[in-house]
Structure formats: structure tokens, C-alpha cells
Amino acid sequence: MSRMHLNLSLMTPGHFRHAWRLPHADPLAYLDIDHFQRLARIAEAAKIDAVFLGDGPALRGEIEDAPGTGLDPLVLLGNLAAVTTHLGVIATSSTTYNSPYNFARRFQALDHVTKGRAAVNVVTTGTPAAAANFGLAEHPAKADRYRRAHEFLDVVTRLWDGWEPGAVVADKTTGRYADPARIHRIDHHGEFFSVAGPLPVGAGPQGRPVIVQAGGSEDGRDLAARFADVVFTVAQTLDGAVAFREDIRRRAEGAGRDPNDVKVSLGVVVLTSATEGEAQRRERELHATLPIDRLAGVLLGNLGLSAKDFGPDDPITAADLPDAVPGGAFSTGFATAVRALIAQRPHTAGELVRGSAGGAGHRLLTGSAVAVADDLQAWFEAGAADGFTVMPADTAADFGNFARLVVPILQDRGLFQAEYHDPTLRGRLGLAPARPIGALP
Numbered sequence: 001m002s003r004m005h006l007n008l009s010l011m012t013p014g015h016f017r018h019a020w021r022l023p024h025a026d027p028l029a030y031l032d033i034d035h036f037q038r039l040a041r042i043a044e045a046a047k048i049d050a051v052f053l054g055d056g057p058a059l060r061g062e063i064e065d066a067p068g069t070g071l072d073p074l075v076l077l078g079n080l081a082a083v084t085t086h087l088g089v090i091a092t093s094s095t096t097y098n099s100p101y102n103f104a105r106r107f108q109a110l111d112h113v114t115k116g117r118a119a120v121n122v123v124t125t126g127t128p129a130a131a132a133n134f135g136l137a138e139h140p141a142k143a144d145r146y147r148r149a150h151e152f153l154d155v156v157t158r159l160w161d162g163w164e165p166g167a168v169v170a171d172k173t174t175g176r177y178a179d180p181a182r183i184h185r186i187d188h189h190g191e192f193f194s195v196a197g198p199l200p201v202g203a204g205p206q207g208r209p210v211i212v213q214a215g216g217s218e219d220g221r222d223l224a225a226r227f228a229d230v231v232f233t234v235a236q237t238l239d240g241a242v243a244f245r246e247d248i249r250r251r252a253e254g255a256g257r258d259p260n261d262v263k264v265s266l267g268v269v270v271l272t273s274a275t276e277g278e279a280q281r282r283e284r285e286l287h288a289t290l291p292i293d294r295l296a297g298v299l300l301g302n303l304g305l306s307a308k309d310f311g312p313d314d315p316i317t318a319a320d321l322p323d324a325v326p327g328g329a330f331s332t333g334f335a336t337a338v339r340a341l342i343a344q345r346p347h348t349a350g351e352l353v354r355g356s357a358g359g360a361g362h363r364l365l366t367g368s369a370v371a372v373a374d375d376l377q378a379w380f381e382a383g384a385a386d387g388f389t390v391m392p393a394d395t396a397a398d399f400g401n402f403a404r405l406v407v408p409i410l411q412d413r414g415l416f417q418a419e420y421h422d423p424t425l426r427g428r429l430g431l432a433p434a435r436p437i438g439a440l441p
């Protein structure tokens with residue numbers, strides 16, 4: 001029986017960003033390293049593959065009603081390496097608002113300090129506000145962001161591959177430390193970057209950190225087909241998820257890769273408790289924290305609709321939707337997921353907001369541990385994903401509930417690992433050893 005992969009998001013206070021209002025919640029937990037170390041230990045005890053943090057280099061969302069983006073994921077996740085031994089760490093980082101040399105160096109360092117458990121979730125950044133933090137008058141157009149991302153990852157992977165195995169000889173007798181002939185410059189000159197290389201040190205245990213990609217547009221899918229080891233995706237419908245995974249595998253094959261070397265990790269917001277009744281009660285409590293009118297306006301904007309035309313309780317039909325996702329949407333992937341839901345039947349913006357935990361697209365799965373396990377098993381066995389990136393609805397409750405209540409059911413069914421069988425994340429994901437995509441001189 002094939003096994004699913006499971007990642008857990010550390011997003012705090014939860015994928016319900018307004019969960020900070022609940023009586024038990026600590027409104028500053030998203031800044032507390034003890035909170036995150038506690039979560040990392042819970043995840044490792046459950047044999048979770050990796051913990052994950054989304055990110056954007058700007059204050060995102062309305063800070064007036066909820067915390068948005070939190071601590072820099074690289075700094076935070078690097079700290080968790082010190083309190084874990086097997087748990088992978090997936091830090092989101094931008095190809096638009098970074099230099100490839102520093103990016104390559106930082107994630108190579110993360111692979112060394114985690115002893116082969118590092119992954120980067122590459123995004124082109126969906127938050128226009130980031131542009132002003134980097135001296136740009138406006139957020140680059142998506143096509144330009146993706147063209148830059150291709151060159152960016154080509155440079156990064158070639159830098160990661162720049163030191164051949166055995167470049168360090170460390171001969172104490174002759175005093176020769178390394179063989180310069182086995183350490184390669186890349187001398188890249190392209191549209192966006194000029195980078196000489198090499199990096200100051202050689203590769204970590206994985207050769208290359210695992211590359212996760214999140215972006216569901218045509219350009220996003222092409223980038224994933226060429227570089228991604230894992231694609232983090234979003235779907236509200238089973239058919240939509242199955243079609244996306246088939247498309248990614250087809251595109252990877254078209255890029256000359258083995259489609260089994262690209263794993264699809266489907267995002268799902270999980271709200272689970274020991275009983276169905278308690279889960280439903282908690283869902284009502286979390287829904288009550290949402291500023292529905294404002295969030296409905298954000299969601300309508302992502303669909304290319306206006307809050308002037310649709311109130312939170314007005315049904316949106318497929319006929320109301322523009323032919324294509326608007327260019328300014330946070331993510332085509334998210335908007336496509338919601339459009340697929342509306343294509344099944346009309347939904348109100350309020351329903352869509354509640355059904356995606358107040359966000360813009362990930363499916364909310366509420367239920368008892370058995371019901372959640374049944375649902376994940378059904379989507380996995382239908383070919384919707386190679387695994388899931390589980391986003392706790394209320395991290396203070398659902399992170400631990402998922403790890404302690406749902407994971408053992410999946411393990412008992414033979415659907416998830418009961419032990420860590422490989423010390424590196426790349427090995428555990430069943431990925432081919434890292435190999436040069438860009439040609440070394």
C-alpha cells in the first residue's frame with residue numbers, strides 16, 4: 001500500500017487568523033519560540049514529515065483585526081532544528097524579493113544545520129505591498145515574476161551543485177584542504193542576475209534542499225514541472241485536485257523528469273476533536289470570530305467581482321464569474337479552486353469564506369478524527385495528492401489534535417509512516433538524489 005506524506009503548518013494563531021480571539025488563545029503566541037518548539041516536538045513524536053510556514057515580506061492582511069505574516073520562517077525553522085532530529089522544515093521564501101546567491105547560501109546552511117531536513121517553499125510573492133519594501137514602485141507583473149523565478153532557481157540550483165563531492169581533501173600531511181578544480185564558478189549572466197559563484201561551502205547532506213513550489217497558474221505549473229520536488233497546491237473539489245496532480249505529472253514528464261519525482265502536497269485546513277459534536281461546536285465558535293463582510297470583499301476581489309454587486313449572502317453563479325482569474329488576484333491557484341466550487345453550484349461569498357477558514361481558497365475539513373482520516377484516505381486513494389499540508393484551523397487545539405488523534409488512525413490503516421525510515425527529508429519523500437538541472441562547466 002502506498003503511503004501519504006504529511007506536513008503540518010505552524011501558522012499561528014491558526015489558519016483561522018482570528019482564532020486569537022478565543023478565550024484560550026495567547027494573542028502573541030506567533031512570536032513565542034517556546035510555542036513553536038512545543039509544536040515541533042508534537043509533530044516529531046507523530047512522525048510528521050515536515051513542518052511548514054507560509055510567508056510574504058510585508059505586513060499582510062488587516063493587522064487591525066488579526067496578525068498576518070509572522071516571524072521570518074528561515075530564522076524560526078532553523079531554531080527548531082536544535083530541538084528535533086528527524087522532522088523536516090519547509091520555509092517559504094520569495095524568488096522576487098531575494099537575491100539568488102544569499103537565498104542559495106541560506107538554504108544550504110539550513111540543510112547543514114538540520115543535517116539534511118531542509119526545504120524551501122518558493123513563491124513569487126502574492127502580496128503587492130512587498131514591492132515598496134524593496135524600492136519598487138509596483139509589484140512586478142506575474143509573468144515577469146515567473147520569468148525571474150525560472151532564472152532565479154536555475155542560478156540557485158547551479159550554486160548548490162557547485163562543489164563536487166570530494167572537493168574537500170583535508171590532507172593533514174600535505175596541508176592541502178580542498179581541490180579548487182572541483183569547486184566551480186557558475187559565471188551566470190542573464191536577464192535578471194549576474195552571479196559568479198561558487199558558494200563559500202559545499203552542499204549539505206541532501207545535495208540540494210527540497211524545493212517546494214506553490215503557485216497554481218500556468219506559469220506556476222511550468223516552474224513546478226522544471227524545478228519542484230514537491231508542489232504545494234490548493235483545491236476545494238476532488239475532481240479539481242485530481243486534474244491538477246495529473247497536469248503536474250504530465251508537465252514534469254514533458255520537462256524530461258520522472259513524474260514520480262514530483263510529489264503533490266494538497267493543502268487542507270483541519271478542525272478536529274475527539275467527537276463530531278465538539279468539532280462542529282468549535283467550528284461555529286471559530287466562524288463567529290470572522291469579520292465576514294471584509295473577508296468576503298477580499299475573496300470577491302480575487303474572483304474579479306465587486307462587493308458593490310455581491311453581499312456576503314448573495315449567491316454567486318458560474319455565469320457571474322469573469323472568463324479568467326484577474327491578473328491581480330493573490331493566486332490563480334486559489335481563485336481556480338474557488339471557481340471550481342462555484343461551478344458545482346452557486347455559493348455566497350459568506351459560504352466561501354467560511355468554507356475556507358476565512359482565507360481565500362484552502363478547503364476546511366471539520367470533523368471527528370475518524371471522519372478526517374476517512375476524508376484524507378478517500379482523496380489520497382482517488383489520486384488527488386501524494387500527501388497533505390495540514391493547516392490547523394486553531395493551532396492551539398488542532399495541531400495537537402491532528403497529531404495525536406488523526407495520525408494514529410492513518411498509521412493503523414498503513415497509510416502513514418509509524419517510524420522515520422530515512423534521516424533526510426529528501427529520502428523520506430522518496431525523491432531521487434539531487435542532480436544538476438543547470439549544467440556545470
Ligand SMILES: Cc1cc2nc3c(=O)[nH]c(=O)nc-3n(C[C@H](O)[C@H](O)[C@H](O)COP(=O)(O)O)c2cc1C
Binds near residue numbers: 092142214215218332
Ligand atoms: C497553495 C499555495 C500557497 C501559497 N502560499 C504563498 C505564500 O505563502 N506566500 C506568497 O507570497 N504567495 C503564496 N502563494 C501565491 C503564489 O505562490 C505566488 O506568490 C504568486 O501569487 C502566483 O501564484 P499563482 O501562480 O497561483 O497565480 C501560494 C499559492 C498557492 C497555490
